Amino acid sequence: DTEVTQTPKHLVMGMTNKKSLKCEQHMGHRAMYWYKQKAKKPPELMFVYSYEKLSINESVPSRFSPECPNSSLLNLHLHALQPEDSALYLCASSLSVGLAGVNEQFFGPGTRLTVL
Amino acid sequence: AQKITQTQPGMFVQEKEAVTLDCTYDTSDPSYGLFWYKQPSSGEMIFLIYQGSYDQQNATEGRYSLNFQKARKSANLVISASQLGDSAMYFCAMPMDTGRRALTFGSGTRLQVQP
Numbered sequence: 001d002t003e004v005t006q007t008p009k010h011l012v013m014g015m016t017n018k019k020s021l022k023c024e025q026h027m028g029h030r031a032m033y034w035y036k037q038k039a040k041k042p043p044e045l046m047f048v049y050s051y052e053k054l055s056i057n058e059s060v061p062s063r064f065s066p067e068c069p070n071s072s073l074l075n076l077h078l079h080a081l082q083p084e085d086s087a088l089y090l091c092a093s094s095l096s097v098g099l100a101g102v103n104e105q106f107f108g109p110g111t112r113l114t115v116l
Numbered sequence: 117a118q119k120i121t122q123t124q125p126g127m128f129v130q131e132k133e134a135v136t137l138d139c140t141y142d143t144s145d146p147s148y149g150l151f152w153y154k155q156p157s158s159g160e161m162i163f164l165i166y167q168g169s170y171d172q173q174n175a176t177e178g179r180y181s182l183n184f185q186k187a188r189k190s191a192n193l194v195i196s197a198s199q200l201g202d203s204a205m206y207f208c209a210m211p212m213d214t215g216r217r218a219l220t221f222g223s224g225t226r227l228q229v230q231p
Contacts, residue, residue, distance in 0.1 A: 033218055042207055042221035043161070056218065088159050094217055103217055104151060107161035 003027075004108035006091050012114045015081060021111045023074040023091030032074040033105065034066060035090040043090055049074060050096070081115045088112050118143045118210050122222035129198045129229055136183065137193040137225045139208035148210055150191040151219065152180070155205040164206075167191055198229045 004025045013019050023032065030051050035043035048056035049068040057066075063085075065077040074091055092105040119142040129135040141150065152164040167175045167182045175182045183192040195202055205226050209219040 031217060042224055043219075045212070045218045045220075048218050090159075090161060092161070096217070104163045104166060105161075105217070105219060106163065107153075110159040112159065 004091055004093055004106050006089075006108035006111050008111060009109065010112045010114075012116065013078065013081065014116050015083070017081075018077070018079045020078065021076040021089055021091075021113075023076075023108055024072055025093040025106070025108075026072055027093065027106065028071075028095075029093035029106070030071060030096050031094045032068065033092040033094075034074070034076055035092065037088040037090055037110070039087075047076075078113075081113075083115050086113055086115045118145075118148075118212060118220050120208050120210060120220060120222035122208055122225050124225045125223070126226045126228070129195075129227065131200060131229055131231050132197055134194060134196045135198055135227065137195070137206050137208075137227065138190070139192055139222055140188075140190045141208070141210060142189060143210065145213065150182070150184070151209045152182070152191075152193045153207045153209060153221075154202075155207065155224075157204070161207070165193070195227075200229050200231065203227060203229045 007022045032049045034046040037043040045058050046060045047066045052068045063080050067075040088110045090110045091108040094103050094105045121140045148169045150167045154162045165175050165177045165180045167184045174184050179196045181194045205224045207224045208222040211217050212220050
C-alpha cells in the first residue's frame with residue numbers, strides 16, 4: 001500500500017469553528033509532514049513529525065495544532081481560523097527524516113479548506 | 117538555505133513532442149538531492165524523478181529524464197512524447213537541509229499539452 005489518504009477532501013468552516021484534518025499512511029514511514037499550499041503557489045512546510053514526535057514547527061500560529069497519535073496517523077486541529085488560512089493542506093510521509101538518498105515524500109490528495 | 121528557481125511560469129507543448137522544464141538551485145551542502153513532482157488540478161503531488169548530487173548518470177524514469185548539470189546548478193526535467201495527461205503543474209524541490217527531509221519547492225511551471 002503506497003498511499004497517503006487525507007480526509008475530508010473539502011472543508012468549509014466559520015472562524016469560530018473547531019475542525020480537524022486527518023492523514024493516514026500504512027507504508028511504515030516514520031516521518032510525516034503538513035504543508036500548506038495557497039492558490040498558484042508552491043507548498044510551504046508547516047510541521048514535521050519524526051517517530052511520532054514533533055521535530056519542526058515552522059513558526060505556525062497556534063490556531064493550528066498538530067497531533068500524531070501513532071506512527072500511521074497525523075491530525076491537524078483547527079480553531080479560530082482566519083479567511084487567509086483558506087488553502088490546500090497537504091500531508092506527506094517519508095521513510096525517515098535523517099536518511100540520505102532518495103527517501104522521497106509521498107503526498108496525500110490534500111484537503112481544500114475554505115474559512116468563511 | 118536552499119533556493120530553487122523555476123523561471124517558466126507556463127509552457128505549451130504539442131502532443132507527442134518533447135519539452136524541457138527548467139530548474140536551477142543554490143545550496144552550500146556538498147551532498148544533496150533534487151526531486152521533481154507533478155501536481156494535477158486534483159491537488160495531489162506525484163513524485164516523478166530524483167537526482168542525487170553524486171549520481172554519475174542523469175536519472176531517467178520512463179518518459180521522464182533529468183538533464184543534471186552540477187557545475188551550472190541546474191536540474192532540468194525532460195518529458196518525452198508528451199501526452200494530454202501530462203498537463204499539470206510541475207515543481208522542482210530539494211530537502212531544506214541535510215538534517216531534515218522536508219522539501220522546499222520552486223515556484224512551479226504550468227505545462228499545457230495541446231492536441
